[in-house]
Amino acid sequence: MTSIDLRVYIEDTDAGGIVYHANYLNYLERGRTEWLRAKGFDQNSLLARNVALVVRRLECQYRLPAQLDDLLTVExxxxxxxxxxxxxxxxxxxxxxxxxxGMVDIACIDATRYKPARWPEDLxxxxxxxxxNA
Structure with missing residues (x-):
């Protein structure tokens, strides 16, 4: 598991100062990107190996609102x-x-053919x- 902290900025909110629902997807993307980085990978190096990671399916559950200036943790x-x-x-x-x-299904694809591909062994x-370890 990895955790990152994020601050809610005005650009993340609606007119009422509540985080706009679609911005949670950005927070999840950042969390997965930093998960990769913590494991020694980054998107550019994967793309150089012809590997792309794409969202296949997404399930969301909103429980409580986040607001302007909140400090959030994405696990x-x-x-x-x-x-x-x-x-x-x-x-x-x-x-x-x-x-x-959020439950996010990620697929590994060949970055040039856009077809499913097996995971690289190190990933x-x-x-x-x-x-x-979870």
Missing amino acids: TVAGIPRHCTVAFEQQVMRDGKLLFR LSAMTLDSQ
Whole structure:
């Protein structure tokens, strides 16, 4: 599992100072990007290896609103990887309270053909370790 902290800025909110619902998807994307970085990967190096990670399916549960200037924590953990997909469980928290939960299925694809591809062995190992430690 990895955690990152994010501050809610005015650009994240609606006219009432509440985080606009679609911005939670940006927070989840940042969480997965930093999960990759913590495991020694980044999007550019994966693309250089002809590997792209794309959202295949997304399930969201909104519980409590986040507001302007809140300090949020995004927690990300990888599930058990399959041939070319993995489910990430992600949470957005404020002061230990769950605000939002997302389940994001990510697919590994060949970046030039846009077809499903098997996970690179090193990335597969990192995901497997993360799911076992969750």
